[in-house]
Amino acid sequence: MRIEANRRDLLRWLATAGAGLATAGIAPVAFAQEAAAAGTDVVVVSGVTVVDGTDGPARPDFAVVLVGDRIAWVGPAAEVPLGGSARIIDGRGRYLVPGLWDMHAHGIDYEDLWPPLFLANGVTGIREMQGYDENRITRDKIDRGELLGPRVVLASSIIDGPVSLLGPPITKVANAEEARAAVRTAVAQRSNFVKVYFYLPKDAFAAIADECRRQGLPFVGHWPYRLRLLDAAMSGQRSFEHLFGLPIATSSCRDEFLARLDATPFDPQAPRDFFNLARELDRQAAQAYDPAAAARHFAGLNASGSRLSPTFAVNRVISRPAGTFAHDPRNKYVPREIRDVWADRLPLFAPVTPEQIAQQEVYFHAQLRLVGEAHRAGVGILGGTDCQNPYVYPGFSLHDELDFLVEAGLGPRQALQAVTRDAAAFLGRADSAGTITPGKVADLVLLDADPLADIRAVRRIDTVVTAGRVLDRVTLDGMLADAESAANRPAETVSARSERLPLHGCC
Numbered sequence: 001m002r003i004e005a006n007r008r009d010l011l012r013w014l015a016t017a018g019a020g021l022a023t024a025g026i027a028p029v030a031f032a033q034e035a036a037a038a039g040t041d042v043v044v045v046s047g048v049t050v051v052d053g054t055d056g057p058a059r060p061d062f063a064v065v066l067v068g069d070r071i072a073w074v075g076p077a078a079e080v081p082l083g084g085s086a087r088i089i090d091g092r093g094r095y096l097v098p099g100l101w102d103m104h105a106h107g108i109d110y111e112d113l114w115p116p117l118f119l120a121n122g123v124t125g126i127r128e129m130q131g132y133d134e135n136r137i138t139r140d141k142i143d144r145g146e147l148l149g150p151r152v153v154l155a156s157s158i159i160d161g162p163v164s165l166l167g168p169p170i171t172k173v174a175n176a177e178e179a180r181a182a183v184r185t186a187v188a189q190r191s192n193f194v195k196v197y198f199y200l201p202k203d204a205f206a207a208i209a210d211e212c213r214r215q216g217l218p219f220v221g222h223w224p225y226r227l228r229l230l231d232a233a234m235s236g237q238r239s240f241e242h243l244f245g246l247p248i249a250t251s252s253c254r255d256e257f258l259a260r261l262d263a264t265p266f267d268p269q270a271p272r273d274f275f276n277l278a279r280e281l282d283r284q285a286a287q288a289y290d291p292a293a294a295a296r297h298f299a300g301l302n303a304s305g306s307r308l309s310p311t312f313a314v315n316r317v318i319s320r321p322a323g324t325f326a327h328d329p330r331n332k333y334v335p336r337e338i339r340d341v342w343a344d345r346l347p348l349f350a351p352v353t354p355e356q357i358a359q360q361e362v363y364f365h366a367q368l369r370l371v372g373e374a375h376r377a378g379v380g381i382l383g384g385t386d387c388q389n390p391y392v393y394p395g396f397s398l399h400d401e402l403d404f405l406v407e408a409g410l411g412p413r414q415a416l417q418a419v420t421r422d423a424a425a426f427l428g429r430a431d432s433a434g435t436i437t438p439g440k441v442a443d444l445v446l447l448d449a450d451p452l453a454d455i456r457a458v459r460r461i462d463t464v465v466t467a468g469r470v471l472d473r474v475t476l477d478g479m480l481a482d483a484e485s486a487a488n489r490p491a492e493t494v495s496a497r498s499e500r501l502p503l504h505g506c507c
Contacts, residue, residue, distance in 0.1 A: 048061075114149075117393065155195040316400070320350065415455055
């Protein structure tokens with residue numbers, strides 16, 4: 001039987017119970033001692049089934065003790081003294097998972113919209129894929145505790161060649177000297193990584209790779225068209241976004257299609273033409289999948305440690321006719337001016353004729369199968385959405401992404417790990433995040449159903465804990481209501497940042 005304990009008794013128990021863990025480098029004793037002195041909050045999630053993000057089995061009737069913003073203890077619920085001033089969350093019949101990461105996100109600087117939508121959907125961390133002044137400010141507000149939002153791992157300005165699909169605020173470089181300067185600027189701006197884009201010249205890409213090594217900064221991004229994917233991977237590119245180039249690299253027509261792209265110049269007057277050609281060749285190549293070529297490619301990715309970030313959420317949107325998502329109920333969380341931009345941009349990608357629609361449907365399912373093959377070959381998969389592109393919604397669309405990962409062939413546990421444990425490891429945070437382990441950050445999601453039985457259970461959120469702050473269902477519903485109200489304010493009261501939205505999406 002559990003004893004009734006006040007907060008100080010609970011902390012004293014925690015220090016004693018955690019003494020063995022301290023010898024392994026985990027610090028519940030220190031947490032308890034510091035908490036006792038500082039009056040830090042203690043939260044106990046009791047009687048819950050813990051799905052901790054590791055390969056271990058789910059653990060029913062467990063308790064997780066949080067002290068401040070850290071996980072202090074995990075173990076059988078029967079061993080935890082309850083009562084007093086500790087906050088008790090009843091986890092009976094529920095499932096506790098680590099906080100989720102969206103590994104390809106945009107727009108965190110829409111401060112009254114995107115941060116609450118992420119958190120309300122259990123997304124406690126994001127990889128923000130384009131750095132600019134506004135979202136650097138937002139990241140710092142979150143870090144200082146001035147704004148409630150997910151943890152932000154922030155890219156540099158997107159670095160592309162002198163020809164680009166994008167305009168300001170991206171950085172265009174024409175040579176190695178300018179490329180090195182762009183990396184040094186990223187360091188000065190406290191970017192967590194560098195983001196490269198399609199049209200980089202070879203010498204500029206090589207300079208970015210070398211300067212990133214010198215500066216100790218990872219780099220990721222789109223397929224640089226003038227390089228083979230594996231050459232980019234071996235140069236240090238740690239993730240490849242959206243599956244660009246992967247169908248060609250794993251097809252029987254690889255050499256033919258790459259030669260055609262190599263012979264085609266970038267046209268500064270019509271930069272989208274090359275993108276459209278490469279995308280169409282990818283589509284055709286997906287129908288000529290070559291297991292031997294794929295095996296060689298996947299082995300190369302594994303040798304380099306590079307990951308794939310499929311972003312099925314956005315790929316699904318651009319594979320459907322432009323009007324498909326116009327009445328999605330989640331549109332109520334998106335301001336009219338953003339939806340107007342979406343309606344204007346999506347026809348650049350979306351199929352129109354019955355033949356195009358059928359082709360894109362086949363292509364999307366080929367992409368699913370390709371990621372399944374990559375996963376079975378041991379290639380690391382990251383779960384990201386590309387939110388802020390048309391009809392890809394902060395927070396909500398990560399649940400769609402998990403569904404697609406399972407459809408592609410990952411098991412529910414593996415899909416969940418792609419946005420928890422594996423995401424944290426990729427970001428260099430394996431020691432502090434990604435699993436429900438003593439000593440790690442208290443970023444957690446309490447679910448009403450078992451995500452290992454059905455990944456759609458991740459949508460059934462009861463409570464979110466972000467950096468130890470508990471957001472119960474009533475609070476989450478209030479955040480959603482506030483975001484909806486903010487999205488539907490009169491246009492003249494919406495942030496001026498909205499006017500720059502077309503310049504702030506990377507894809």
